[in-house]
Amino acid sequence: xKTQPGHNTRIGGGALLxxxxxxxxxxxxxxLAVASVLQQSRDTRALRDCLLGKQKLAWRDRIVVxxxxxxxxxxxxxxxxxxxxxxxxxxVASLRGAEVGVFRGGSVAPESRPAxxxxxxxxxxxxxxxxxxxxxxxPETVMVYVRxxxxxxxxxxxxxxxxxxxxxxxxxxKSDPEPLLRLAAEKIRTxxxxxxxxxxxxxx
Amino acid sequence: MKSYKTALFAAVAALALSGAVWxxxxxxxxxxxxxxxxxxxxxxxxxxNVSKALINMATKLVEKDEPEIAGxxxxxxxxxxxxxxxxxKNRSELEQRAxxxxxxxxxxxxxxxxxxxxxxxxxxxxxxxxEGETVQGLAIVVIEAEKQAVxxxxxGDIKPEQLAVVGERFNIDPLKKLxxxxxxxxxxxxx
Numbered sequence: 001x002k003t004q005p006g007h008n009t010r011i012g013g014g015a016l017l018x019x020x021x022x023x024x025x026x027x028x029x030x031x032l033a034v035a036s037v038l039q040q041s042r043d044t045r046a047l048r049d050c051l052l053g054k055q056k057l058a059w060r061d062r063i064v065v066x067x068x069x070x071x072x073x074x075x076x077x078x079x080x081x082x083x084x085x086x087x088x089x090x091x092v093a094s095l096r097g098a099e100v101g102v103f104r105g106g107s108v109a110p111e112s113r114p115a116x117x118x119x120x121x122x123x124x125x126x127x128x129x130x131x132x133x134x135x136x137x138x139p140e141t142v143m144v145y146v147r148x149x150x151x152x153x154x155x156x157x158x159x160x161x162x163x164x165x166x167x168x169x170x171x172x173x174k175s176d177p178e179p180l181l182r183l184a185a186e187k188i189r190t191x192x193x194x195x196x197x198x199x200x201x202x203x204x
Numbered sequence: 205m206k207s208y209k210t211a212l213f214a215a216v217a218a219l220a221l222s223g224a225v226w227x228x229x230x231x232x233x234x235x236x237x238x239x240x241x242x243x244x245x246x247x248x249x250x251x252x253n254v255s256k257a258l259i260n261m262a263t264k265l266v267e268k269d270e271p272e273i274a275g276x277x278x279x280x281x282x283x284x285x286x287x288x289x290x291x292x293k294n295r296s297e298l299e300q301r302a303x304x305x306x307x308x309x310x311x312x313x314x315x316x317x318x319x320x321x322x323x324x325x326x327x328x329x330x331x332x333x334x335e336g337e338t339v340q341g342l343a344i345v346v347i348e349a350e351k352q353a354v355x356x357x358x359x360g361d362i363k364p365e366q367l368a369v370v371g372e373r374f375n376i377d378p379l380k381k382l383x384x385x386x387x388x389x390x391x392x393x394x395x
Contacts, residue, residue: 138246153264185269
């Protein structure tokens, strides 16, 4: 049986097209993955813009790392083969995603900070976050926000802001707090056992 | 003119209604300390605000391993802590505010369980109870003359014995004592 040369060329061209498309998709996917690792999420970006206001362009030095569940899954897998202290292992087991943004180079006077922080509070509340901790001092200000939407025993998303005069650090962590709290409870039980009298009063 | 009156009536009605809703929703143990601003000298300024959503999450987490703590958390509504560093500019305002909070609490029938007045320290602990059985609110007001003002409000519906458990677990002496005292008082009321 004879094969038609035109037909062969068409099959070869189709396969090449598929391979090229796959390579392009893979490249695009990789580029997007790399870009997402170097990008802040919407909430933290809005928070940064709110805190720095018009001066945001002056804060040129920036380091952003944004890693998701896949990376942390790999870290968990690797850590299972390494001997680690219990606390570190539990910490790794708790993490689901993390994002760190460090901005340097600009400067905001301490007197201007309270107004910016009040604005940031308003913005975060609108976006479904609540401020749990706020420590304002010189030279450092620390704020901790927790996302109320989707908050559950296996899902805690919190955002920590540390603001120095010329450095702003925004960290967002997505975690499953259960392993960490279990470890804390175990430590409390062994370090402060309940006296029998109190246990009886509480009906335990 | 008529439309003006209608609008005025609607505004008054809306205000009254929102007031009634607020009164219904505000738990009896909740206090309004007012808004605090950081000291201009750059001193200490700490705000902690733990809402019901976060408490619910913590309750679910400790339910299995720490049922006594979960029992207490289940009955908690909110925790608020404010620490403001004192300086020459805000000292008198904060001292006045602390006095006003104490007076208001006494007027509203809160029980003063601790009162320490030393040369440089002024501490008051108030408790709001529901017929002597459960603690609906705990308020702590501290003025350390050279250092800071502290305002704490814990809101919930807490049994005294649960307070003692938490005091023992976390080694908090005032809670241990308060829990034991309140438990003894509740037992006496029962008899």
